[in-house]
Every structure is written in C-alpha cells, then in structure tokens.
Amino acid sequence: MDNNNTSTQTIANLYGLDGKKLQRQYRDYLSEFKDWEYLEQSTKWLVYPQNIGKRLSIDEIALSQGELYTVVTNKKAKGRAGSIVAIISGTKSEEVIKYLKKIPEGKRRLVEEITLVMAGGMKLIAKKSFPRAVQVIDRFHVQQLASDTVQDIRVKYRWQALELENEAIKTAKNNNYQYLAEVFSNGDTRKQLLARSRYLLFKSPDKWTSSQKERAGILFKQYPMIKDQS
Missing domain, CATH: 3.30.420.10 (Ribonuclease H-like superfamily/Ribonuclease H)
Structure with a gap:
C-alpha cells in the first residue's frame, strides 16, 4: 500500500475535478475536521x-x-x-x-x-x-534592525538633499540663472547618489560590483554616519 502524502489538488488534476471544491469537501465531510476536539479553540x-x-x-x-x-x-x-x-x-x-x-x-x-x-x-x-x-x-533580527537603521539615515539625508535642491532651483529661477546640480565622479548627483545607494546597503561589501564600490566610497565620504552605522 502506498503511504506517500498526496495533495487534494494532485488528485483533482488526476481525475479532472475542481481542486478547491475537493479540498473543501475533504475538510468538511471526509476528514472529520468538524469533529476535531480542539476545533473551537484552534x-x-x-x-x-x-x-x-x-x-x-x-x-x-x-x-x-x-x-x-x-x-x-x-x-x-x-x-x-x-x-x-x-x-x-x-x-x-x-x-x-x-x-x-x-x-x-x-x-x-x-x-x-x-x-x-x-x-x-x-x-x-x-x-x-x-x-x-x-x-x-535572534541574530537575523539584529541584522535587520541594523539594516533598517542605515536605510533610515539614508532616507533622511535624501530628503534633506531634495529640499536643498528645490531651494537652489527656486533661488536660481528668482535670480534668472540656470541651476546646475553637483555631479560626483561616478556621474551621480547628490540625490541620485542617495537614492541609488539603497541597493548596495542591503548587500555585503564583498558582493558589491565595481560601480557599487565606487558609489559606496563617495557615499561614505559625503555621509560618514552611514558608514559608521553599516
């Protein structure tokens, strides 16, 4: 006799039945689930x-x-x-x-x-x-909390960068000159640097790509607190 477990969906597929309906019927009528002594408290x-x-x-x-x-x-x-x-x-x-x-x-x-x-x-x-x-x-929970802290700091700095840029754009407009955002050596503006760094901060440094290593170097130089919390 075969004692291997078989799902109701597998049986339904084999006999051309509705899997969900078979599952309900098994639960409600065949399995004695309703007569389970712990049903009420479960x-x-x-x-x-x-x-x-x-x-x-x-x-x-x-x-x-x-x-x-x-x-x-x-x-x-x-x-x-x-x-x-x-x-x-x-x-x-x-x-x-x-x-x-x-x-x-x-x-x-x-x-x-x-x-x-x-x-x-x-x-x-x-x-x-x-x-x-x-x-x-739980060490995984500790790691998650540390990661969340770093991301919170990054987001805070990004909002600051956005506010400063908006103010700079407004000032440039009021004084009739074109605003030019600061661009770092890797081609990121400040707000792009903070946005794009999100992914590398989730990864271990030994798994960073060459571009992520470059971005991390710039990020940590500009924002030492992020490095200290990483």
Whole structure:
C-alpha cells in the first residue's frame, strides 16, 4: 500500500475535478475536521506539550489575512514534524503567557534556551513562561534592525538633499540663472547618489560590483554616519 502524502489538488488534476471544491469537501465531510476536539479553540490557541525541547524559538508570524500569531517552535526539529510547541493568536503578553501556561510547568522548566526577537513583550513572555531558559536574541533580527537603521539615515539625508535642491532651483529661477546640480565622479548627483545607494546597503561589501564600490566610497565620504552605522 502506498503511504506517500498526496495533495487534494494532485488528485483533482488526476481525475479532472475542481481542486478547491475537493479540498473543501475533504475538510468538511471526509476528514472529520468538524469533529476535531480542539476545533473551537484552534482559532485562538493550540499547544503541543509533547513537542517541547531544551532549545526553543519564539516569534510573531503573519498568517491568515495578515493576522499576527505568536509561534513557539522546537529548534531541534528544524521545521519538520513536531516543530510547533504552541501557536497563539495575537501578541499580547498576558494572553500568550496564559495559553503557554497550559503546558505543564515541569515541561516548561526543562527549557534551557529560547531564541527571540528584540521586543519587550517577547522577553516578558519568555521570562514568565520558561523561567529557567537563557534568552538569546535572534541574530537575523539584529541584522535587520541594523539594516533598517542605515536605510533610515539614508532616507533622511535624501530628503534633506531634495529640499536643498528645490531651494537652489527656486533661488536660481528668482535670480534668472540656470541651476546646475553637483555631479560626483561616478556621474551621480547628490540625490541620485542617495537614492541609488539603497541597493548596495542591503548587500555585503564583498558582493558589491565595481560601480557599487565606487558609489559606496563617495557615499561614505559625503555621509560618514552611514558608514559608521553599516
């Protein structure tokens, strides 16, 4: 007997059926989903105490229609079956803590490490729910915050450059002379330099092209603060 998983869409294609309709019929009539003992609570919270481990991760994820859920996973499972420890609707600390405490305290106290994002709410959830766990900040989140900071500085300087250019154009017009924008050695004007640098700031310097290296050199010379934050 073949025990491999097959999607409803694959079956529908094989027999010339409407895939979405087959999926609904399977969910509503064949799968016994409506008789699931956790159906009523499943839109708010689900916990799987049997999946808990020594090293967990907690994060907020946008799922259905952009609604945020707090998800706790077992890092040892690496995204495979048995990864999810809890999935809870919303990110309010008190609500998440309440549902996580449905996991027996003995199991929660076995957790030695929990990886989380840099948010006060997440820290409180981790502290109250897994009191013995060492909190580790997600390095990818740290990198994202650093990148966002650099981009914010770049955007601020670009708005300043646009305002200065508009003032210079206005002054030139009022005094009957042609405005000529400053052009750097790579052919960028100041506002172009700040706009076009967006892409290189997302990349590691060792992946810059020759033109990006040239642009970065000019950018960092003109705006040392961007270099300091990179």
